[in-house]
Amino acid sequence: KTYKITLLPGDGIGPEVVAESVKLLDVIAEKSDFSFEYTEALAGGAAIDARNDPMPQETIDACKASDAVLLGAVGGPKWDDLTGAMRPESGLLKIRKELAVFANLRPVAVPPSLAESSPLRPAAVIGVDLLTVRELTGGIYFGQPVGNDGNEAFNTMRYSVEEIERVARVAFEWARKRRNKVTSVDKANVLEVSRLWRDTVKALHKKEFSDVELDHMYIDNATMQMVINPRQFDVILTGNIFGDILSDTSATLGGSLGLLPSASLGKGTGLFEPVHGSAPDIAGQGKANPIAMILSTAMMLDDLGEGKAATAVRQGLEAALGHNLRTADLCHEGYTPASTSEMGELIRTE
Amino acid sequence: KTYKITLLPGDGIGPEVVAESVKLLDVIAEKSDFSFEYTEALAGGAAIDARNDPMPQETIDACKASDAVLLGAVGGPKWDDLTGAMRPESGLLKIRKELAVFANLRPVAVPPSLAESSPLRPAAVIGVDLLTVRELTGGIYFGQPVGNDGNEAFNTMRYSVEEIERVARVAFEWARKRRNKVTSVDKANVLEVSRLWRDTVKALHKKEFSDVELDHMYIDNATMQMVINPRQFDVILTGNIFGDILSDTSATLGGSLGLLPSASLGKGTGLFEPVHGSAPDIAGQGKANPIAMILSTAMMLDDLGEGKAATAVRQGLEAALGHNLRTADLCHEGYTPASTSEMGELIRTE
Ligand SMILES: CC(C)[C@H](C(=O)O)[C@@H](O)C(=O)O
Ligand SMILES: CC(C)[C@H](C(=O)O)[C@@H](O)C(=O)O
Numbered sequence: 001k002t003y004k005i006t007l008l009p010g011d012g013i014g015p016e017v018v019a020e021s022v023k024l025l026d027v028i029a030e031k032s033d034f035s036f037e038y039t040e041a042l043a044g045g046a047a048i049d050a051r052n053d054p055m056p057q058e059t060i061d062a063c064k065a066s067d068a069v070l071l072g073a074v075g076g077p078k079w080d081d082l083t084g085a086m087r088p089e090s091g092l093l094k095i096r097k098e099l100a101v102f103a104n105l106r107p108v109a110v111p112p113s114l115a116e117s118s119p120l121r122p123a124a125v126i127g128v129d130l131l132t133v134r135e136l137t138g139g140i141y142f143g144q145p146v147g148n149d150g151n152e153a154f155n156t157m158r159y160s161v162e163e164i165e166r167v168a169r170v171a172f173e174w175a176r177k178r179r180n181k182v183t184s185v186d187k188a189n190v191l192e193v194s195r196l197w198r199d200t201v202k203a204l205h206k207k208e209f210s211d212v213e214l215d216h217m218y219i220d221n222a223t224m225q226m227v228i229n230p231r232q233f234d235v236i237l238t239g240n241i242f243g244d245i246l247s248d249t250s251a252t253l254g255g256s257l258g259l260l261p262s263a264s265l266g267k268g269t270g271l272f273e274p275v276h277g278s279a280p281d282i283a284g285q286g287k288a289n290p291i292a293m294i295l296s297t298a299m300m301l302d303d304l305g306e307g308k309a310a311t312a313v314r315q316g317l318e319a320a321l322g323h324n325l326r327t328a329d330l331c332h333e334g335y336t337p338a339s340t341s342e343m344g345e346l347i348r349t350e
Numbered sequence: 351k352t353y354k355i356t357l358l359p360g361d362g363i364g365p366e367v368v369a370e371s372v373k374l375l376d377v378i379a380e381k382s383d384f385s386f387e388y389t390e391a392l393a394g395g396a397a398i399d400a401r402n403d404p405m406p407q408e409t410i411d412a413c414k415a416s417d418a419v420l421l422g423a424v425g426g427p428k429w430d431d432l433t434g435a436m437r438p439e440s441g442l443l444k445i446r447k448e449l450a451v452f453a454n455l456r457p458v459a460v461p462p463s464l465a466e467s468s469p470l471r472p473a474a475v476i477g478v479d480l481l482t483v484r485e486l487t488g489g490i491y492f493g494q495p496v497g498n499d500g501n502e503a504f505n506t507m508r509y510s511v512e513e514i515e516r517v518a519r520v521a522f523e524w525a526r527k528r529r530n531k532v533t534s535v536d537k538a539n540v541l542e543v544s545r546l547w548r549d550t551v552k553a554l555h556k557k558e559f560s561d562v563e564l565d566h567m568y569i570d571n572a573t574m575q576m577v578i579n580p581r582q583f584d585v586i587l588t589g590n591i592f593g594d595i596l597s598d599t600s601a602t603l604g605g606s607l608g609l610l611p612s613a614s615l616g617k618g619t620g621l622f623e624p625v626h627g628s629a630p631d632i633a634g635q636g637k638a639n640p641i642a643m644i645l646s647t648a649m650m651l652d653d654l655g656e657g658k659a660a661t662a663v664r665q666g667l668e669a670a671l672g673h674n675l676r677t678a679d680l681c682h683e684g685y686t687p688a689s690t691s692e693m694g695e696l697i698r699t700e
Contacts, residue, residue: 075539083545087539089539089540093540119470119471119474119577119578119579120469120470120471120577121469121470121471124469140490140507140540140541141540143504146542147542148542148543148545148546150511150546151510151511152508152509152510152511152546153508153509153542153543153545153546153547154493154506154507154508154509154542154543155506155507155541155542155543156504156505156506156507157490157504157505157506157507158502158503158504159502159503159504160501160502161500161501161502187591187594189425189437189439190439190443190490190491190591191490191505192496192497192498192503192504192505193498193503193504193505195433195498195503196498196500196502196503197503219594219595220594220595220597220598221598223573223595223598223599224598224599224601224602224607227469227470227577227599227602228469228602229469241537241540244537244569244570245569245570245573245595246573247570248570248571248573248574249573249574249577249599251574252574252577252578257574
């Protein structure tokens, strides 16, 4: 069996980390009865430069025709003065929408080997193991109408019962495979759209998932709880912008955004990307941490049904972290600095 | 001179902490050439119970006729099933809007005496001294239209140049009195309303405040930076909901939400309230930390032009924290537990 993978290296450190994933997948293929066929396509700033479009139709077509998409990162100062549809980020939003990947999974786990790099006290973060399920194709990112006449501007945060139910279902199903608890995060004390969110989650819970523990939290309190007591969380279910904020807050627990993978899933092709951005300040210097991209690749393998290979990747990573090599973001006293490709190689060979 | 103060004790721990502020103000009045005249009025759940309205007109009138308003907290499980305009929180939003207090100031400082109760490593938080300036009467909290037909719901995040400029001005002016730096937080890579926010802040900076250092940050990154490196912030300028979230994140730095005061200012009467909520779980037990309310009272004194009295309050608080008494939220090994009123008394007598 050959899996068709579309690669969207994008901008900044994107190409460097995607390269490590490809090398890893090649090693996996050698040891397995399946293989990978790659198509590289343009996205983000790179696509603006080459095609004047952050998400060209040919890229969308390639993605839709493949079994999975691996995305590095998009954006950078070079394109910061562009506005609207011409921004690299618009390309990212477009491919999420085109692939209809409405559920964005962002797991965070803090093993003891990483707790020491956390800005939080180790006692508070060791053993954290949570999964944010962020709605990805609705909410204020896509709600109509929007406007900006130079004197007044507005966006619309909008959700339908159907949009809420389908992503809530994903969260409840993951909870059943984990510690059976969902925390739904909203701002129902202020926003109408959050009241619909909360009512819909409650009703679905009652009808189909009453075996799962469910609680509700306001977004302001949730970001605070994420710092004070992150171990209370198992699965977090939330909307697009609250998930954007809350998952970045959760990214601090392990001490580096360079550790956080994500999988964006819908009915068809999945999109797998690290949570970190393009990090233009360190691009091209071999300083990027490939772990988030590699963990995203493991999530891809899971989604393709190759759970054994995914587990092997995670074990290789854990073994690699047993060595004293670390990329710059995690390199404290007592560790030896490693480049992106040295770290990638260590993980591959473990 | 007699200052007219309207007291809105509200719900949960609100009455307990407001009581400590009143005792403190009485002590201050004894030693000064000014005094206070209090009017107590109903707000939040207490007002729903008594008047079927979380913000009765008589309360609004009393607030408008006074020099300052001290608010405890509103809300609680008793009123959680109410919706829309009947919620305690709607009363809070209403009084903010009626007083037109568009700038909500939320300072956070972490002296060494508090760093030990922080969930973050002391080295990361000692010396933090930041001020969030949150826009309070616009944005998605008040934007029209809104709707919820049970199948689809929406809110509108809306800002005008005028609304952005007036709150930005407050932030720049505070920066000049502090460390001369403003970080404006938005989501300009996705939202039209944030693009107007950023353009307006940039233009005002250029025109009137080019001596102040200005940078821009996306809200997702800002909550992360708040945990990783909070000392980088001096004044944070942001919109209503981003400010709600980010100020709660900043509240974790000192280890307890019970420490964070706020002042909501417009052109007329100011509203002074702790950032913490009504904490129904500990209400009526003498467990509440009065510090946030007392610091809010100090902000009120500053706003009334009684800076000397405000400084005396802050010094009393600092001296009180030199003793080993702490309310439950901060009471670790080596400390003696103190009740709300014991802590209040210690601060008053210092
Ligand atoms: C780059 C940006 C548009 C994006 C988002 O806000 O979704 C990013 O922050 C993310 O979380 O994937
Ligand atoms: C109670 C709630 C409506 C309020 C808000 O969201 O503004 C609170 O969280 C705050 O920050 O003052």
